[in-house]
Amino acid sequence: MDCYSPDPDAVVELANAYRNEPNYESYVALSSAIEAPRQKLFKRMNMATQGTEVIVSLRKDFLRLVKNHPELKPIDFDLLHLLKSWFNRGFLTIAEIDWNTPAVILEKLIEYEAVHFMSGWNDLKKRLGPNRRCYAFFHASLPNEPLIFVEVALVNGLAGSIEPLIDPDPQSEKGDADVDTAIFYSISNCQAGLAGISFGNFLIKQVVMELKKEFPELTQFSTLSPIPSFRRWLSQELDNKESTFLTQSNRSTLSLLSETDWSTSQEHCELLQPVLTKLCAHYIVNAKKANKPYDPVTRFHLGNGARVERLNWMGDKSTKGLSQSAGLLVNYFYAIDEVEKNHEAFVNQGTIAYSKDISKFLLAN
Amino acid sequence: MDCYSPDPDAVVELANAYRNEPNYESYVALSSAIEAPRQKLFKRMNMATQGTEVIVSLRKDFLRLVKNHPELKPIDFDLLHLLKSWFNRGFLTIAEIDWNTPAVILEKLIEYEAVHFMSGWNDLKKRLGPNRRCYAFFHASLPNEPLIFVEVALVNGLAGSIEPLIDPDPQSEKGDADVDTAIFYSISNCQAGLAGISFGNFLIKQVVMELKKEFPELTQFSTLSPIPSFRRWLSQELDNKESTFLTQSNRSTLSLLSETDWSTSQEHCELLQPVLTKLCAHYIVNAKKANKPYDPVTRFHLGNGARVERLNWMGDKSTKGLSQSAGLLVNYFYAIDEVEKNHEAFVNQGTIAYSKDISKFLLAN
Amino acid sequence: MDCYSPDPDAVVELANAYRNEPNYESYVALSSAIEAPRQKLFKRMNMATQGTEVIVSLRKDFLRLVKNHPELKPIDFDLLHLLKSWFNRGFLTIAEIDWNTPAVILEKLIEYEAVHFMSGWNDLKKRLGPNRRCYAFFHASLPNEPLIFVEVALVNGLAGSIEPLIDPDPQSEKGDADVDTAIFYSISNCQAGLAGISFGNFLIKQVVMELKKEFPELTQFSTLSPIPSFRRWLSQELDNKESTFLTQSNRSTLSLLSETDWSTSQEHCELLQPVLTKLCAHYIVNAKKANKPYDPVTRFHLGNGARVERLNWMGDKSTKGLSQSAGLLVNYFYAIDEVEKNHEAFVNQGTIAYSKDISKFLLAN
């Protein structure tokens, strides 16, 4: 450990003193000794004009450096510790983003969108049109920088395809008539320098509340989500001779995926659909990594208390959608009265909540 | 130490592990162990709506409790540690307070004013009139609560009396004509729950910058300050037979202070003025408590890098002014190009910077 | 007519030209000739910074001048014509006034309150407390000047006494629980320079809409109003030997009004109550001036489509209330579904809408 870290000998001595006489003075002495001097430096930096911005940007660069220099990880530990304290949920404000928002913020949405690519202002305007909503968290020290944002479509019934949400027919989206479902179809973290701080769960909960207040007629809250690691996992399984997920018949059907344009061949699709859909259900529910769902998006929404609701074949035919999720999209459903229970069961027992629709795939041969 | 404090045995063990192998894992383990669980609780509380407000208010109550329960001091140590992090200068915004400010904030100024009492809205309006300025620090999580505010009068030459600043002749304060001096005549901390966090030095520096920008013609920045502990100290010296500050002749003159209305008797004042003024200069420069200036206001401004500039006889004839400061007011002068140097000399060598005017009193017999 | 008025000969000539050939050119020529040159001057004045403010202030002074100089009335006609155009309802915005409003506006409410005197900020704060609302119209060119404001109390059932509305028991006004009635208890025009332009009816209608939106549970909208010309009219009737309103018995009872403190004598009040209440009902419904209700407040609310609902004995015991309205207050009730009909009947046939409660007094002997 370098000289900016707490002095090991001093720490041991003060720890002993604290054990011998655990009082105010010994506690303060020990606490102060264990706080690395670099923390004082970061706090001092933050005092300057735009200090917070500089620190967040510095950590972004620093994280790249740490990858090749693991000995610097303790520094990032302290930096992350400070940033977690500063970006506590209590210091975030939610803002609705719409066409009245300053361009300096809107252009960041185009830049930061991480799920469904926006090519420019025209794409953005569609996502802020009638029956569309967008919300972001902001911190007072980064006034023009969203920390995270979520895009929502208000529709009638569960949506299964991304296209009509991000490129709607202008005729069909006139008023707020007859919507009963809010679809969270894209959620993007914006600040690489704040990696490791979780904003998404707070944002979703807050947005559900905002929407309930504005549209009391909404009864369903659900995502329409990619399954971004599905095909990577599938490749691993295909490479794994002893995979318990794949049958020989599966393997032969899946070989069609190596054909270019399989997704536009009706014939191929008819063969692939039942196999991929069933495997995807298994993947979402049963594939694990360190005892947690293999897919990061599954991990996120299940951790928030959602349940796996429905798989949508060819929900996303974009290049990215095909290459990552085999064109499938999944709905994670936020049932307000079971979110708490699902969350607890997931965290404590690793239980995955899913619908009957999904269970059919799991039970099928 | 109670159960919410770090476990002494675990801490010693982890400290030893860290000494044996000072790496990322041992550092994280130790750092995490030393952080009292109550800190997590406070951070969780802060996430709720108006959480910050609740915590600041809680600490206000808690500080009263701690007075009689010193065993609770470690809890306050953690709370203060968190609040210092959250109320870092980088998260504060300065706001000019004037007659366009919402009443909900203005009424707090009347309530929090700690130096020169305001009886109500009329007094307040005078302090926000022509050639008067008021600035406050705010935190985004306490939108209607000033953390600290300072009142400034723009005048020509150093001001020596408080009356014309807080109750100006409406005729004489018309425009901004001919002002060259900014007098900081009152600075008040507002949040008892944030005691121990220093805002004043940052505020004064920021206000000097704001004023320089708005009024390039300003050349002098000075306070007009009470000497609130002067008479308490004087009593102690009078009681102290071996005081090195007082001569026998001083003692007999000072006995006049026990007469009611000494301050309105021209005869008494003529005798008292030279004695009190000289003693006050000695008090400010030489009286110490724990190696620092005895007077808290002296400590504050000297620590910021100001110098003691001028003593003003009968600058404050209010009951409070007479009973605390013997009616004297002092100017602490912020000379922009010597603030840094003064601050360093004060902090490192305990040097008190003062003007020739003051040195005359110190050298006089 | 002075030289700033249209030239009579030119006007006659152009009027004849227009009659002979009523086309675009003759119409423009005539229209231009009839527009007094002073109108151009006023429009030019309005272009300057704060021009609108200056013109409104100028008219305030001018109206005083006109009283003694009727020959200047044509100038005021033009000025009022312009101001009516500029202060068209479409250019007014409604704002809710509360304790977050800037002091510079709030102090004007204290100054302009014309119905129930406010002695200062404490009185004002009570009127902006729980279950109280205040709304004003503003014009973009007079940003800190309310044009008119109305004060509202949200209560349960019709209010009959002003005291609990303007000086409520802090204990009893905690939440918004159980309110079903909005009482408009004070409405004040603010700008003497805009006399002759009617804002009140638009404001009341707008406030009813705002309140319905915020509190769907409100079912009754009513005023609690003074009858400011009642006692002046009563004096005239007493002086009028042939009054058809007064009986001999009435006259003898009413002589008690000349006693000081009649209102605090239980004995006098018992005699006066039935007589005054009945006469007041007759006054409101039947006393006329130029074929319209004698009382200006009656004229205003009936013209807006309200009905006379209830008389409240000793509703206002203030000096002003006793000397103008004999302590009586009246509720004008705005029944949303009959406002239009009442307004039409009032304007076209002079019909006064009133409740059964009132009709009892009218029929009684």
Next chain:
Amino acid sequence: MDCYSPDPDAVVELANAYRNEPNYESYVALSSAIEAPRQKLFKRMNMATQGTEVIVSLRKDFLRLVKNHPELKPIDFDLLHLLKSWFNRGFLTIAEIDWNTPAVILEKLIEYEAVHFMSGWNDLKKRLGPNRRCYAFFHASLPNEPLIFVEVALVNGLAGSIEPLIDPDPQSEKGDADVDTAIFYSISNCQAGLAGISFGNFLIKQVVMELKKEFPELTQFSTLSPIPSFRRWLSQELDNKESTFLTQSNRSTLSLLSETDWSTSQEHCELLQPVLTKLCAHYIVNAKKANKPYDPVTRFHLGNGARVERLNWMGDKSTKGLSQSAGLLVNYFYAIDEVEKNHEAFVNQGTIAYSKDISKFLLAN
């Protein structure tokens, strides 16, 4: 005249009454009679929510209709009269437009830009970058609609070419260093429904003041303007055998203009430049239409008090620039201390103010 116009007989009668007795009553009667009932209708329409917007939009449509129905012109006269009163300079506010402005307003700039076409958001962002400014007038009743806007480049010395202003090299535009000249390079009216109301002169004057305040170092204010009717006029002169502007030699040189791509042929340009530049100077100064400068842009800036300063060969090589202005751009210079004098001389004697630079072309053979 239709039935919505003033009754000719009544008007003549009231005009006679006014001549016989020119007093308040006769004046009011005549004034009221001459005001067409449709004016009341428009005023009533304006009272509704978004009424002003509707009326401005209605006039836009109406103006198209009037073109083919001259009998409707009196209606437009009244409408314009009202709109002039409502959109009086005193009711307009200036706003700086930058990248912090809401997208809903920014997209209108792209749409309304009438001088130098913007293809989208990227073009717009360049015009709002470093050393660029944009200002617009707004009216409180049309919050998201600029009425007129002007684009300004801060440069060093007079600019002669449009390209570097609207598509600057990102490297060369870093700070505000060394700028001494504000170039107004584009000014566009936005509301077809407000045609006939002059905003431009007020906007330019206000922007000069704003810029002087923000950048005291600016010493020159000038336009860089197209000469949009130059080539149309030139065609007319070429067709006119007796033109006094053209020599036979000119005519033969100008025949080169009929070649496609004349502007990219160095040879052609060398022949054309002296002829076109000289003719353009004559055109600007001497070509007239109804006793005023032939070119509408010349009329506008000369009317505002500017002088013709400099002609810039190949200042605008865009298709539009070549086809309208033969690629020339002109600087109209606003010398603050001669604007008033120039304006008076132009309005009263028709005097065209121009520089020595221009006079050289006029005197040359």
